[in-house]
Amino acid sequence: MAEPTVTLKVTRYRPGKDSAPTLQSYTVPYRQDWVVLDALNHIKDQIDGTLSYRWSCRMGVCGSCGMMVNGVPKLTCAAFLRDYYPQEIRVEPLSHFPVIRDLVIDMSDFLDKLKSVKPWIIRKSEKPVSEGEYLQSPAQLEAYKQFTQCINCMLCYAACPVYGLEPEFLGPAAIALGYRYNMDSRDEGKDQRGPVLASHNGIWQCTFVGECSEVCPKDVDPAAAIQRSKVDHTKNWFKSVLLPWGGR
Amino acid sequence: MSVVRPDKSKLFYHELPPSWWLSKRSYFLFMLRELSSVFIAIFLVVFLIQLYQLTRGPEAYAAFTQKLSSPGWIVLNLITFLFALYHSITWFYSSAIVLPLRIGEREMPRNLFVALNVGALAVVSLVILVLFLALKG
Numbered sequence: 570m571a572e573p574t575v576t577l578k579v580t581r582y583r584p585g586k587d588s589a590p591t592l593q594s595y596t597v598p599y600r601q602d603w604v605v606l607d608a609l610n611h612i613k614d615q616i617d618g619t620l621s622y623r624w625s626c627r628m629g630v631c632g633s634c635g636m637m638v639n640g641v642p643k644l645t646c647a648a649f650l651r652d653y654y655p656q657e658i659r660v661e662p663l664s665h666f667p668v669i670r671d672l673v674i675d676m677s678d679f680l681d682k683l684k685s686v687k688p689w690i691i692r693k694s695e696k697p698v699s700e701g702e703y704l705q706s707p708a709q710l711e712a713y714k715q716f717t718q719c720i721n722c723m724l725c726y727a728a729c730p731v732y733g734l735e736p737e738f739l740g741p742a743a744i745a746l747g748y749r750y751n752m753d754s755r756d757e758g759k760d761q762r763g764p765v766l767a768s769h770n771g772i773w774q775c776t777f778v779g780e781c782s783e784v785c786p787k788d789v790d791p792a793a794a795i796q797r798s799k800v801d802h803t804k805n806w807f808k809s810v811l812l813p814w815g816g817r
Numbered sequence: 818m819s820v821v822r823p824d825k826s827k828l829f830y831h832e833l834p835p836s837w838w839l840s841k842r843s844y845f846l847f848m849l850r851e852l853s854s855v856f857i858a859i860f861l862v863v864f865l866i867q868l869y870q871l872t873r874g875p876e877a878y879a880a881f882t883q884k885l886s887s888p889g890w891i892v893l894n895l896i897t898f899l900f901a902l903y904h905s906i907t908w909f910y911s912s913a914i915v916l917p918l919r920i921g922e923r924e925m926p927r928n929l930f931v932a933l934n935v936g937a938l939a940v941v942s943l944v945i946l947v948l949f950l951a952l953k954g
Contacts, residue, residue, distance in 0.1 A: 780841075783843065
């Protein structure tokens with residue numbers, strides 16, 4: 570009996586040669602336990618070695634293999650062929666990002682934005698090691714833990730129409746990570762992140778479509794982080810206006 | 818550390834078509850939520866005019882409410898009511914995300930939060946309806 574197969578339509582774009590991306594069909598063996606990334610690896614190894622895409626861990630940790638699968642942002646290491654079979658599967662580069670080649674997008678815009686929110690613990694002054702660790706209660710950890718799960722896969726950017734329409738928008742993951750450090754009881758860098766997060770291209774660009782949280786493979790819920798940041802910044806603004814000591 | 822940037826002239830840039838909001842159900846529902854505010858704004862403007870007519874005396878008010886009872890206005894009000902209902906429910910969903918309630922150490926399940934709010938809305942609406950009918954009678 571002939572081995573079952575599945576067809577993948579994969580974006581091809583050769584910089585300097587193609588004026589626009591095109592879809593190329595590949596037929597690969599269908600296996601119940603294969604994910605889309607396995608099928609791409611099969612194409613690369615057995616059919617067409619010129620196909621370019623990013624991947625690394627194959628286990629939903631590194632965040633490298635994000636692509637559009639049938640128009641939905643997915644980690645291809647977690648998108649099983651069996652969920653699409655026997656229909657053909659369209660694999661495209663992440664939406665809203667410039668394409669470098671085939672399925673590889675240019676992520677430098679995201680990396681710049683991520684850096685701009687200073688996603689690390691900022692202290693006004695470090696205490697000496699001899700004084701011990703910065704202790705935290707379970708409740709203090711709970712306040713930001715969910716937002717630490719972000720793997721920078723950029724699926725949320727590909728799902729966000731605001732980012733698609735306004736590329737200057739800081740975007741879901743960068744804001745969620747800025748919020749994560751703002752909520753960390755050990756951090757003292759809120760004042761440094763504030764001007765970036767609450768700028769015109771920051772949280773106020775978000776119209777709360779909510780799709781970022783829907784596609785997040787780690788349940789980070791960036792939409793919640795953005796809306797809660799809006800509440801925090803609004804409260805701080807009122808305090809700074811109404812209270813004589815500026816809410817400090 | 819310097820970061821190697823790809824040659825921008827060789828990148829391909831996609832543009833979102835104006836019909837992007839028709840490409841996904843969730844985008845369409847989002848646009849409906851946005852659109853609902855237009856109908857609610859129209860309703861509120863009409864309501865303000867209605868209040869203004871009160872200051873002009875019973876005849877002016879009666880003439881204005883007579884106009885509002887035409888089929889066109891009733892259809893518009895019905896559409897506005899459905900949009901207001903949709904906006905309220907999506908608002909409760911948004912509130913559950915923005916201002917989650919905590920029960921002890923755990924966040925209240927979002928669906929429970931929405932159900933409680935919808936219940937409260939129904940009770941308040943019912944009370945207003947009863948009061949309205951009682952005062953009218």
